[in-house]
Amino acid sequence: MLNKDTLSAFQQQETPFYYYDLNLLQQTLDSCKEAADKYDFHVHYAMKANFNQRVIEKIKEVGFGADCVSGNEVKKAIEVGFAPDKIVFAGVGKSDREISLALENDIFCFNVESVQELGVINELAALAGKVAKVALRINPNVDAHTHANITTGLEENKFGINQWDLHACTDALKTLPNVKLIGIHFHIGSQITNLTVFKSLCVKVNEISSWFEERGFHLSILNVGGGLGIDYHNPDEKPVADFEHYFQIFDQFLERKAGQEVHFELGRALVAHSGTLISRILYVKNGIKKHFLVLDAGMTELMRPALYQAYHKIENISRTEGEVVKYDIVGPICESTDCFGKEVEMPASLRGDLIAIRSAGAYGEVMASRYNLREDVRSFYYQAD
Ligand code: LLP
Numbered sequence: 001m002l003n004k005d006t007l008s009a010f011q012q013q014e015t016p017f018y019y020y021d022l023n024l025l026q027q028t029l030d031s032c033k034e035a036a037d038k039y040d041f042h043v044h045y046a047m048k049a050n051f052n053q054r055v056i057e058k059i060k061e062v063g064f065g066a067d068c069v070s071g072n073e074v075k076k077a078i079e080v081g082f083a084p085d086k087i088v089f090a091g092v093g094k095s096d097r098e099i100s101l102a103l104e105n106d107i108f109c110f111n112v113e114s115v116q117e118l119g120v121i122n123e124l125a126a127l128a129g130k131v132a133k134v135a136l137r138i139n140p141n142v143d144a145h146t147h148a149n150i151t152t153g154l155e156e157n158k159f160g161i162n163q164w165d166l167h168a169c170t171d172a173l174k175t176l177p178n179v180k181l182i183g184i185h186f187h188i189g190s191q192i193t194n195l196t197v198f199k200s201l202c203v204k205v206n207e208i209s210s211w212f213e214e215r216g217f218h219l220s221i222l223n224v225g226g227g228l229g230i231d232y233h234n235p236d237e238k239p240v241a242d243f244e245h246y247f248q249i250f251d252q253f254l255e256r257k258a259g260q261e262v263h264f265e266l267g268r269a270l271v272a273h274s275g276t277l278i279s280r281i282l283y284v285k286n287g288i289k290k291h292f293l294v295l296d297a298g299m300t301e302l303m304r305p306a307l308y309q310a311y312h313k314i315e316n317i318s319r320t321e322g323e324v325v326k327y328d329i330v331g332p333i334c335e336s337t338d339c340f341g342k343e344v345e346m347p348a349s350l351r352g353d354l355i356a357i358r359s360a361g362a363y364g365e366v367m368a369s370r371y372n373l374r375e376d377v378r379s380f381y382y383q384a385d
Contacts, residue, residue, distance in 0.1 A: 016297035049267030071098030144189030183221025275361020298331020
């Protein structure tokens with residue numbers, strides 16, 4: 001919540017920093033949990049979206065599992081206290097060291113992305129004297145209608161096993177004693193706002209799940225990934241994603257066979273709106289064609305606009321009144337793409353004003369870099385008593 005108290009607290013802080021509204025985070029988590037519980041769905045938090053310590057501690061407390069994509073994420077999830085039997089390990093390029101670490105910790109399941117990877121996990125599990133539980137990540141060739149750089153479920157993407165390779169997988173599984181197939185996994189993309197896409201996913205999952213059952217493989221887990229989008233344009237009007245509608249689609253269209261569990265891997269929708277990047281205006285450059293606000297935050301703190309031309313709502317929180325001017329809001333990094341927004345309408349602004357870049361809690365802090373030898377990014381929290 002941005003109010004008078006938070007604003008005066010911000011004024012004392014060195015900028016830029018990430019500000020997390022832990023109350024909004026809690027509200028979002030509770031809403032997701034309540035909606036998922038209604039259908040007996042299981043949620044694993046996609047830690048890649050944000051692994052800030054305070055944020056993931058809260059997520060663990062709600063009882064969600066963790067979806068990890070590196071050995072270090074698995075390690076971190078365990079350190080924070082996620083139960084190993086609620087940790088899944090995904091990723092198209094798991095190294096031997098990472099696989100062994102996950103085996104040592106007896107995680108719940110590996111989401112496997114190729115026939116070759118099945119063989120490697122089998123080998124390493126045999127060395128460790130274990131049987132690894134695996135789900136096959138299958139590419140359902142469903143178009144998520146999202147930004148091309150964050151779509152993953154098409155045959156042209158590097159992710160998942162294509163359907164024509166499924167025979168090879170089932171053949172391999174019969175010869176690999178140290179891996180046990182427990183489920184199938186899908187993830188078609190991120191920031192999906194057209195929810196009918198998930199209906200198409202359900203239809204594909206039903207088809208593929210039957211294919212396995214017909215061949216004598218009982219699947220206890222259907223993991224449908226994440227991808228639920230948020231409203232970047234209206235963070236105050238819709239601070240909590242529509243989990244109810246999202247889960248209801250899966251309840252309605254996914255055919256669950258007896259004893260099958262449905263798992264989700266949500267990232268963005270759980271954390272995005274609770275994070276805001278707070279920055280100060282360093283310079284105001286008024287020109288003839290363009291007016292620029294040069295901030296002390298740049299693409300090194302929040303890369304999404306530079307990388308995906310992503311929209312984030314930008315506000316001058318020091319100044320609400322005054323003549324409205326159109327500014328290009330840019331950072332200090334020596335790259336032309338270091339721009340948070342073009343022609344953003346804002347009251348005439350001054351050096352020292354605080355600027356809030358909203359909905360930055362997902363894929364913000366975690367994607368920060370030290371390019372230009374920038375400082376590590378800082379964070380600041382708010383939680384009402
Ligand atoms: N499961 C898998 C296998 C994934 O690859 C991802 C995200 C998720 C779950 C979580 O998806 P979510 O619920 O957050 O949409 N950096 C980009 C987003 C990349 C998403 C990568 N995979 C961005 O800033 O928009």
